[in-house]
Amino acid sequence: MCPPPEGARAPTGGGFAPAGRACRGPRPAPHGYRRAYRVAGEGPALVLIHGIGDSSATWADLIPDLARSHTVIAPDLLGHGSSDKPRADYSVAAYANGVRDLLTTLDIESATLVGHSLGGGVAMQFAYQFPERTERLILVSAGGVGGEVNPVLRAVSLPGAHLMLSALRLPGMRLQVGIFLRLMRLLDTDLGQDAPELLNLVDALPDATSRSAFIRTLRAVVDWRGQAVTMLDRCYLTEGMPTMLLWGDRDSVVPVRHAYGAHQAMPGSRLEIFEGAGHFPFHSDPARFLDLVEEFTSTTSPADWSREHWRELLRAGRPGTTAGRPDTAHNRAVERDLREASERSAT
Template sequence: MPHAMINGCSLFYTDQGDGEVVLLIHGLGSSTRDWEYQLPSLLPQYRVICLDMRGHGQSDKPKGGYSIKGFADDCIAFIEQLNLEKPHIVGISMGGMIAFQLATQRPELPASLTIVNSAPEVIPRKPAEYLMVAKRLFFAHVLPLSVTARGLAKLLFPKPEHASIRETFESRWNENDRSAYLASLRAIIGWGVSDRLDRINCPVLVISGDQDYTPVESKREYVSRLGDARLEVIEDSRHGTPIDQADNFNALLLDFLRQSGSAAPTQNAMNQPL
């Protein structure tokens, strides 16, 4: 399976299909494998690349500090090394943060952004937010990964019909490197590009589960500060929307990619007389 040497780190990726490029960026503690529900829908029309960020999956797990900017720098170098022209970038949770960082840093690179259950900052501002962050960091550092995995699996996929998804999630989560996971978690806290959203000049689709950690209203607020952007809310979904509502998610994503692709008419073209 292919690896790319990026910024001194060997990153694992999968590269399948033909057509416009769709780059899928996973979330914290996840990997390329968790896009398995999207591949059957995307591959008939697109070249789909899934990347394991450093510290995750089959990529190297170097010691030292991690940062969202560092993850974005890896993605930028990866895009340039593989000569990927104007990829559509899809990121969930931490992957959405990486996508925001990339698009504000290098706005000319992406053809579009799809941000899933994510935000352009994780900066506590109120006492309750500081308390929530402190609790999450404390328990992440104290509890074994197996306990965290079990709790998250029940929180994200609570229904009886989610039993097999819970089992897969828990098994994969337990494969995480603890040090790399904690370093990646610390990278999220305090990060933000909210003050640079005006640099993003590509179409943006924000998808939110109606029961995601981050309230829908907070997503509606930042979408209002983006240019060509819209918010879609998927009902009966938590943080793992591409998994627990795969069909609805895939339909929204495919529709957006068709509208944002190179074959899509531009606004100027649409306004020309026949």
């Protein structure tokens, strides 16, 4: 393996390399693919999982502060960043398996998971598949807890998406997209709150391989109707697991009402709303984000998972979340999401 960046721990398996390094290990990677990651600090493990089209670089400014009290691991999910982009399985279940493999490679038994957008869905899926390895959940503008999603993402899930994304690389198109997003920002629209980050997503798809991986990932979770998989029907299984939801109240990608629905469906969860923030609240107000993560991880005990408790929860099944609540449009929408959850469940 190539040497890690200064301050990073050397990888212990041939399949993982520090993010941003253009090298490959001398041995075949596990499952045949090279996966990049960032790691820093010492202490309880904290895994940062980015969203679709993004990479571990989205956490770069936060990692030094978090690493003062944690071992911080931030992978580039398969198909993203410096990781390989094969024709492969890009489902949330496969991504959860990838996180498990990385932790196993680093000899980490359990961790607190911080997931943003798609990464939030991956974090929830990880907790579902590997509850004994999950200490806490911090879900940031997470996907997988409702049906709504930005119309642009629904459009990219349709046939012909390759041509649409390829057109963004034509001369002058990035400038036009930038002008449009700046206009949305000047008009104070919700979409405009995330203008810089959305423009970065355009830059993150420089070639056909990257675009193909992006489309495969998107189609695994989104179709023309909206988000195609959900964990909402199994959120009750987080009972006893410290869970915090962080959301911007002007999120144009995953509406903030999803946060309230997830909060109702997750027993004992904590909800923090970032006023004026869009889909990237940890960019809008990094100081508050850091304070919340540090406070939450230091004042809660890791989940004490037991097979018996898990069995009892499964046998009891999902309780109703809006029974006895006022008949408001919000509560009706939450109940509708719950009714639809069974047909969109992740496996």
